[in-house]
Amino acid sequence: MKASSWKRSLAASLPVAAPGLLLAAIPFRLFPVCPVPHGAAPMRCYWSGSVLEGFGAAFFLVGVMLFFARSSDMRRGMCAAAVLLAVTAGMVPTHLVGLCASPAMPCRIGTFPAVMVALALIVMGSLFVIFYLGYIDARERRSHEAAHDIPNRQEQS
Amino acid sequence: MKPLTTFQIAKNNLRRRPARSAGLCMAVAVSAFAMFGGALLSQGVGRGVESMSNRLGADILVVPHGYDKQFQAALLRGEPSTFYLKGDLVDKLRFFPGVERAAPQLFLATLNASCCTMPVQVIAYDPEADFVVKPWVSANAVPTPAGDEVVVGHMVGGETGTEISLFGRKFRIAARLDRTGMGFDTSVFMTMGSAKKLLRTAKNAAVKYEPGSVSSIMLAVAPGLNIKDVANAILREYAIDYDLEIVVSRSMISDIAKKLGGLSLLSRALAALSWICAAAALFIFFFLMLDERRREFGLFRILGAKRGKLAGIVLYESLLVSAAGGILGIAAALGLTAPFHRLITTALELPYLAIPAGSALVLGAGCLLSSVAVGPLSCLYSAIRIGSGDAYLTLRSGE
Numbered sequence: 309m310k311a312s313s314w315k316r317s318l319a320a321s322l323p324v325a326a327p328g329l330l331l332a333a334i335p336f337r338l339f340p341v342c343p344v345p346h347g348a349a350p351m352r353c354y355w356s357g358s359v360l361e362g363f364g365a366a367f368f369l370v371g372v373m374l375f376f377a378r379s380s381d382m383r384r385g386m387c388a389a390a391v392l393l394a395v396t397a398g399m400v401p402t403h404l405v406g407l408c409a410s411p412a413m414p415c416r417i418g419t420f421p422a423v424m425v426a427l428a429l430i431v432m433g434s435l436f437v438i439f440y441l442g443y444i445d446a447r448e449r450r451s452h453e454a455a456h457d458i459p460n461r462q463e464q465s
Numbered sequence: 466m467k468p469l470t471t472f473q474i475a476k477n478n479l480r481r482r483p484a485r486s487a488g489l490c491m492a493v494a495v496s497a498f499a500m501f502g503g504a505l506l507s508q509g510v511g512r513g514v515e516s517m518s519n520r521l522g523a524d525i526l527v528v529p530h531g532y533d534k535q536f537q538a539a540l541l542r543g544e545p546s547t548f549y550l551k552g553d554l555v556d557k558l559r560f561f562p563g564v565e566r567a568a569p570q571l572f573l574a575t576l577n578a579s580c581c582t583m584p585v586q587v588i589a590y591d592p593e594a595d596f597v598v599k600p601w602v603s604a605n606a607v608p609t610p611a612g613d614e615v616v617v618g619h620m621v622g623g624e625t626g627t628e629i630s631l632f633g634r635k636f637r638i639a640a641r642l643d644r645t646g647m648g649f650d651t652s653v654f655m656t657m658g659s660a661k662k663l664l665r666t667a668k669n670a671a672v673k674y675e676p677g678s679v680s681s682i683m684l685a686v687a688p689g690l691n692i693k694d695v696a697n698a699i700l701r702e703y704a705i706d707y708d709l710e711i712v713v714s715r716s717m718i719s720d721i722a723k724k725l726g727g728l729s730l731l732s733r734a735l736a737a738l739s740w741i742c743a744a745a746a747l748f749i750f751f752f753l754m755l756d757e758r759r760r761e762f763g764l765f766r767i768l769g770a771k772r773g774k775l776a777g778i779v780l781y782e783s784l785l786v787s788a789a790g791g792i793l794g795i796a797a798a799l800g801l802t803a804p805f806h807r808l809i810t811t812a813l814e815l816p817y818l819a820i821p822a823g824s825a826l827v828l829g830a831g832c833l834l835s836s837v838a839v840g841p842l843s844c845l846y847s848a849i850r851i852g853s854g855d856a857y858l859t860l861r862s863g864e
Contacts, residue, residue, distance in 0.1 A: 339808075410585065411620040412543055412651045417811060421804030428800065 317375045319440060320383050323433025324390055325371020331397075331426040332364025339418035342408055353415035356405040360423055363397040367430055380441045387434040394430045397423075471774060475781030486786060489750060493790025494797065496736070496743040497836040502798035503732025504828055505820065509806060510725050513646035513816030517541070518718050520645065522597050523568070523683035524692045526712040527558065527699070533710050536572075536681060537717060541816050543618070543648030545574030545586040552677035554707050558684060561702070563695040565687040568595045569679035571660050575631055585621060586652040587631060589660030597683045598654060609656065614639040616654040629653070634663055646818025724815055740835065743790075744843040747783060751844035755851060762851055776848040780841050787840030791833045799829070 335341050335357030344350045370390050377383050401407050401423060407415045479486040517540070528536045529548050538544040552569070559567040571589035590598045592609045610616050615629060615636045628635045631653065644650055655663075664674040686695050696711045703709060755762075762775050802809075803819075810817035820828070841848075 409622045410651065411807075412811075417807040418805075421808070424804060425800060 316441075316444065320377075320387075320437050321371045321375035323371075323436050324374055324387065324430060325368050327426050327429035327433055328364050328367025328369075328371050330364070331367060331423065331430070332361050334364070334422045334426060335360050335419055339414075339422040341415040341419050342413050351408055351415075352406040353401075353408050353413070353419065356401045356407060357415075357419065359400050359405060360397060363393070363400070364426075366393065374437070380445050384438050384441055387437045390434040391431050394427045394434070398427050471777040472781050475778050475785060478778070478782055479785055485750075489747060489786045490790040490793065492743040492746040493787045493836055493839060494794035496739040496839065497791045497794025497832055498798045499732070499739040499794075500736035500798075500835065501795045501829060501832040502802045503736050504832065505798065505802045505825065506806065506809060507725070507729040507732045508820050508824075508828070509646075509817045510728060510810060510813075510815045512818035512820060513810070514718065514721050514725050516646045516818050517721070517816050520597075520647070520649070521714050521718065522685070523714055524686040525684040525696050525699070526714055526717075527554070527682040527684065528680070528710050528712060530704075530708045530710045533712050536712065538648070538814075539572055539586050539588075539652075540648050541721075541814065543586050543651030547572060547574045548680050549675060549678035550680065550682065550709060551707055552679050554703065554709070555679060555682055557703070558682055558699065561695075561699060563687055563690045563698065564684050566594070566596050566685040568597055568683045569657070570595075570598070570681050570683065571657060571678075572680035573660065573664075585631075586648065587655065587660065588649075588652050589655050589657045591657045596685060610639045610654065610659070612656075612659055612662075613637055614655070615659075616640050616642060618642055618650040618652045618654075619644040620650045621653060632663055644818065647816040721815060724813065728813065728815070740839060743787075743836075744839050747787070747840055747843040748846070751779060751783065751847040755847050772851065772853075775851045779844055779848045779851060783840030783844040784837065785840075788837050791836030794836060795829050795833055 330338075341353040341357040342351055344354060367390060370386055370393075374383055374386055377386065401415075401420055407413070407420060410416070521540075526536065527550070529550050532546070532548040535544070535546040535548060539546055555567055555569045558564055561567075569591055571587075573587040573589070575585050575587060588598065613636055615631070615638060617623065617629065617638050617640075619642055621629075621641075623629045623638050625638050625641055627638055629638055630636075636653075636655070636659075642649065642654075661676070665676075684695075684699075686692050692713055692715065696713055700709075700711055765775055765778075766772075806817055806819065
């Protein structure tokens with residue numbers, strides 16, 4: 309693998325994989341959801357946390373796939389899917405599953421903001437990859453066209 | 466092709482060295498982050514303390530022995546707790562020498578009984594005797610709740626007019642209070658009569674209640690008297706019989722204000738230190754860069770660029786770096802401080818009331834301005850020195 313190609317793969321992968329890993333670690337490790345009282349049924353935040361952990365793992369896998377994907381179009385498509393996936397993940401604690409009712413609970417003051425920050429990073433990372441790949445492709449296309457213009461000019465002269 | 470203006474040259478110079486530009490940008494970003502994040506937090510806590518100080522009209526708070534921390538936690542952060550004092554103490558303190566007014570309150574923590582219902586702090590007050598809760602409940606244009614009604618804090622779930630279930634009994638939400646930044650935001654208010662009735666008829670017997678008990682008594686000391694003297698006299702008289710503890714509200718608020726002072730000082734010191742570090746990093750960088758790029762600038766001069774043009778390039782470079790860093794730092798501070806403010810202030814055990822959007826905007830603009838200024842100010846010396854030598858000799862230097 310060429311150095312530039314390796315760098316590009318890393319630049320396309322890291323902005324999605326790193327916050328994905330962060331998201332997976334938030335609900336039960338970094339900013340844990342509310343503890344389940346002994347013998348009691350888990351609360352909504354526990355199930356939201358489980359779903360979000362799964363989403364985090366999925367984003368990490370998307371990041372790994374972005375590293376190995378060869379075509380820019382495929383990478384851009386995967387990033388666009390990651391943005392939609394992040395929006396869906398954001399709806400898990402707000403609409404789909406929910407959190408504890410009290411705003412003073414750990415899931416509300418710690419887990420929820422941390423999840424939103426991680427999802428914002430994923431969205432920004434995905435958009436960065438989309439625009440970065442677009443910029444790189446456009447630059448390469450320009451330099452390719454310029455390289456092919458030189459012999460034509462010589463022929464003209 | 467874009468015209469080669471001073472700005473364009475500076476921009477291209479930065480783009481040509483992305484890692485170096487990103488490093489300088491990060492130095493300014495850290496400074497802006499510390500400045501804006503620290504200011505947001507300390508001003509929010511300052512407003513919280515001010516709000517609490519304005520609302521706590523009592524001079525002395527009487528609570529059961531060992532419950533002063535729980536009481537403060539309930540007031541500051543709305544952490545639910547239940548505790549009792551013998552009710553006959555209220556009348557004794559009402560006629561105690563030096564006490565002008567005495568208002569009992571009942572603190573009840575609802576239960577975390579089933580899935581997804583969380584405990585809230587119920588604060589019951591006596592509308593006739595009360596001089597602490599009632600004035601600011603009324604200031605919110607909220608009427609005293611009737612028999613089956615409650616007034617809820619700003620962050621308690623449920624719309625006005627709907628019902629809330631407390632101890633298995635339904636209450637109508639009569640009104641919602643404005644945000645206070647303290648524990649009242651997550652509390653539910655009802656009259657003492659309703660609370661006692663509720664406790665007698667509560668479906669689950671998880672709340673043990675001795676009829677006539679209260680949780681705390683708030684006292685107003687007669688003007689001109691020393692509050693601590695009155696508090697000591699009450700302790701001497703009733704501490705053993707009633708197993709009570711006294712919290713002097715002014716001391717409590719001054720303790721919190723001391724914590725705020727510490728936080729404020731720390732955030733200012735961090736902001737100042739990071740600003741100085743960023744300025745030093747930029748100064749050293751531009752100072753060294755001048756030597757590194759001596760021949761480049763010499764060439765510019767031979768091509769006809771004046772000293773002002775070269776200084777402009779350096780100033781633009783520093784301005785662009787510091788502007789980008791400033792925006793990045795302020796966005797990061799806003800993105801992290803705003804969502805995590807509750808977590809931070811809970812950990813610090815301080816009340817917090819977010820500053821209005823307008824003030825935050827002004828504060829952000831001020832922080833951005835000082836972050837943007839750090840670049841041009843720190844490279845001013847290098848900009849003045851640039852092109853001072855002979856252009857030809859400068860170009861040949863190092864050969």
